[in-house]
Amino acid sequence: MDRRQSLKWLLGFTGLPLAGAIRAEKSKGTGLRKSKDQWAALLPPAAYRVLFEEATERAGTSPLNHEKRDGTFVCAACNLPLFDSRTKYDSGTGWPSFWQALPEAVGIHTDFKLFYPRTEYHCARCGGHQGHIFDDGPQPTGKRYCNNGVALTFVPRGEKLPELRT
Numbered sequence: 187m188d189r190r191q192s193l194k195w196l197l198g199f200t201g202l203p204l205a206g207a208i209r210a211e212k213s214k215g216t217g218l219r220k221s222k223d224q225w226a227a228l229l230p231p232a233a234y235r236v237l238f239e240e241a242t243e244r245a246g247t248s249p250l251n252h253e254k255r256d257g258t259f260v261c262a263a264c265n266l267p268l269f270d271s272r273t274k275y276d277s278g279t280g281w282p283s284f285w286q287a288l289p290e291a292v293g294i295h296t297d298f299k300l301f302y303p304r305t306e307y308h309c310a311r312c313g314g315h316q317g318h319i320f321d322d323g324p325q326p327t328g329k330r331y332c333n334n335g336v337a338l339t340f341v342p343r344g345e346k347l348p349e350l351r352t
Contacts, residue, residue, distance in 0.1 A: 218264050218312040218350075218352070225263060226238075228351075229262065229263060232336045233263070236334045236336050237309075237312075238263075238314060245280025247335070248335020248336065250335040250338060251276075251281070251335065253282070254271075255271065255340070256343040257340055257343045258271065259338045259341075261309040261311065261312060261338070261339075262337050263309065263314040263351065264311050265339070265347070265349065266291060266312070266350060267288055267347060268287055268292060268309065268338065269284045269291075273286045275323075277323070282333045283331060284330075284333065285325075285328075285329055286327050286331070287331055292309065293307065294307045294308075295308075297318070305318060305320075306318050306319075307319055314337060315337065316337045316338070317331060
């Protein structure tokens with residue numbers, strides 16, 4: 187942990203406000219910019235809250251928990267492919283989980299919302315919040331990308347992927 191991370195961890199632990207400092211570190215995506223009002227008009231309320239207000243859906247509520255078909259999971263906001271179904275597994279947590287994201291599909295940053303550091307990830311294109319990464323996943327990566335189901339759309343293999351949203 188470097189000095190900057192140590193300071194953020196210490197301030198987060200003490201409960202001092204850090205929202206501005208953390209948000210400055212966060213990359214908000216590189217390919218698609220829309221206002222919160224524009225996203226709110228395009229997305230169902232639950233998806234908007236997760237993707238752009240960084241809410242968390244209740245565990246066990248996503249139909250994607252039981253999705254076992256071959257295909258691709260795409261960002262529910264901008265349609266960027268994020269995960270291949272071959273990396274999905276049942277983590278027992280109540281959220282769709284993956285052991286690896288597609289190359290360059292997600293960006294990460296440190297989140298201190300629970301007063302200790304966690305690794306949050308988001309869509310690399312639109313910046314929509316997807317979930318958190320933990321180090322308790324299966325091999326070969328040992329990672330668990332714990333995703334909010336409402337932040338994803340599933341496209342079965344063989345079906346055309348949706349066009350990227352503009």
